[in-house]
Amino acid sequence: MPSSFTLVAGAAMVALTLSACGSSDTDTDAAATTTTAPAAESITTTVSETTVAASECPTTAPADGVTPDWNLSGSTGSVAVTGATESSAPAVTVEAPFSVTETQVQTLQAGDGPVVSDTATVLVCYMGVNGRDGSVFDSTYEQGAPIDFPLGGVIPGFQKAIAGQTVGSTVGVAMTSADGYPEGQPGAGIQPGDSLVFAIKILDATA
Structure with a gap:
């Protein structure tokens, strides 16, 4: 049976940093700034939480019956992604187990801002x-505030999803384990071999 996971307020956003080898043991300064719960790892090697209006990451669930922006059949299972809007969070429906053998990126709604370079610092x-x-193992929608980070400091699948898009776009990416966490991230419940799905809203980018 498919399981629907719609972002709503409640769980805490993860703000732990992740080193290149997948361990945060030496990132004591960043870890010390994390004041909210689960011991999941974030997608970035360097993450700074940005103070912005909560409306920029809406916490309201999308309306019932909204047609997904992207339906993807994997090598196993399938996924349906509904992108965020100005007033609602994204939604992902997974027929598990879902996996892909090649990372796939889909522009859900194109923005009209500048193109994001692969070395940009982005706010998402x-x-x-x-x-x-x-x-759901990580989400900024649960607190309502975006974060910013350099694209050079994120997992490969996340960089593939954002670089080349335009500011204002919403993007979906289904990534292989190799483009995510090939060795897993136990604190986030990610095992070696897990394919991951992200729904992303690009709010801003700077060179």
Whole structure:
């Protein structure tokens, strides 16, 4: 049976940093600034939480019956992604276990801003879902505030999803384990081999 996971307010956004080898043991300064719960790892090697209006990462669930912006059949399972709007968070419906053998990126709604370079620092709202079981393991929508980070400091699949897009776009990406966390991230419930799905809203980018 498919499981629907719609972003709503409640869970805390993760703000732990992640080193290149996947461990945050030496990132004591960043870890010390994390004041909210689960011990999941974030997608970035360097993350700074940005103070902005909560409306920039809306916490309201999308209306019932909204047609997904992207339906994707994987090598196993399938996923349906509904992008965020100005007033609602994204939604992801997973027929688990979902997996892909090649990372796939889909522009859900194109923005009209400048093109994002692969070395830009971006300001985004995002949610991450584990294809193996459909669980949400990381989300900025749960607190309502975006974060900013350099694209050179994120997992490859996240960079592939954002670089070349335009500011204002919403983007979906289904990534292989190799483009995510090939060795897993136990604190986030991610196992080696897990394919991941992200729904991303690009709010701004600077060179």
